[in-house]
Amino acid sequence: MADAAEFIVEIGALIDAALDELLPSSDTSPVRLHKAMRWSIFAGGKRIRPAILFAAGRTFGADDNRSVRTAAAIEMIHTYSLIHDDLPAMDDDDLRRGRASCHKQFDEATAILAGDVLQTIAFKAIAYDELLAPGTRVRLIQLLSDAAGTPGGMAAGQQLDLEAEGSDASIEEISEIHKMKTGSLICASAVAGALIAGSNDEETAAIGRFGEKLGLLFQITDDILDATQSTETLGKTAGKDAAAAKATFASFYGIERASEMAADLLEDVRSALVPLDRETDLLEGIADMVMHRVS
């Protein structure tokens, strides 16, 4: 656990340096667009997805410098989705990562474009990664476009999440929406790390099963935090799920049962690491961190 916390700090510095290099400077034109991109990217995100990617990469023996651009790309995809999700037409949230959301700090048009180009630059970052063979870059772009798109990916999940507001969605439906909206990119982070390290099909499938369970654990703990933590602690508006009458694990099962489910799932996540037959302390530490985080 202490190791994972240290690791997250180490990865945070690596990833921030890479993002600073990959994003256009805020004194180049269009200044407002570039400032908006940087406002949201450097807002103190926890960089959990990059940490999962680096951890999976190290588990299978990848050098960090081969992981860094793809990890930055995934953080850009994640951030683009946050910027667009916060827009008035979507979740309409003024607060993100403890400060004004992108459209509040700038304006809606700039926020839409900032999200758009973060997605563009994410794919660009991988396409230009000279440390990876072209075939690996292509495989990573396939992985990320599947995880971010539709059907079954992040954007599909956001669409269904919006449609489910105030509806009587079943727990199976809730779980499926969560899997797409949040789980798919978390799972892709784990798989990407393994692919960068040159994992074989069996290993890739095994880390995929770990990533799927970790994604679900992340979502359940996220639901619990939304229902139990303050806006100040979260850095984003708390209690949003209840206010939007959104079906969540917390609202469906109650906090106590949802917490038990999370604890059970943490065991599943750990079990999923066994078939890897590798030193998995780092991945276990990250799973613990996802379980016990307070924001």
Added chain:
Amino acid sequence: MADAAEFIVEIGALIDAALDELLPSSDTSPVRLHKAMRWSIFAGGKRIRPAILFAAGRTFGADDNRSVRTAAAIEMIHTYSLIHDDLPAMDDDDLRRGRASCHKQFDEATAILAGDVLQTIAFKAIAYDELLAPGTRVRLIQLLSDAAGTPGGMAAGQQLDLEAEGSDASIEEISEIHKMKTGSLICASAVAGALIAGSNDEETAAIGRFGEKLGLLFQITDDILDATQSTETLGKTAGKDAAAAKATFASFYGIERASEMAADLLEDVRSALVPLDRETDLLEGIADMVMHRVS
């Protein structure tokens, strides 16, 4: 000219079939999202960018089936930009390609997500193109992400275009904005066709110069059409540039002078084809068509 018109019809059928295959079916979940994507993609767009790509590909000897996915990808990028540009926070337009714009037909959230996933699926289409070597796919994704992104690309141009509304932008600034917003993707279409055919660096540079001039020609004629044609003929709201006090070639120079500039530019476009040392009837025909189109 007759050949180019026939060619456009032929390419239109090819590209529509490819788009139908690449986009998720409208009876799969999320149905509303997939319907919105298809609403905008199959709205009767002229497929000029795909036609440029196929024409450049044929000029350098590429089989059409190697061009089709990348051409579809470019049309998806173009359509995503139209969907987002039409949003209330951007150009706020209710009409596109002769029918309701995406957010009018569906809703803003769905339109934002439809644009987002069209971008995602554009990169995905190239990444999964088994007819192209991984190195070619990577090069095409580099090209498209440069053309669509920032700085210097389509989204950067849209940001500057919005900022220029009602300002006293110089003709140099106007020209630069047009080059980014419209020219970059048109130029990339020409270059992509050549790359797919295996063009060498010199040929790629030459087709790039052709593409740059063709992009500018497209924008000048677009400005003239906006100022002179009816909404009915254009299939999108006419007179928008004047209403938004947008600087254009037409408003800056007047229609007559802008038309002369377009004619001069058409000669430049033709001259740019000479160094290719290939049979360029098809590319010339497309340039003529861009010059003389009525919508």
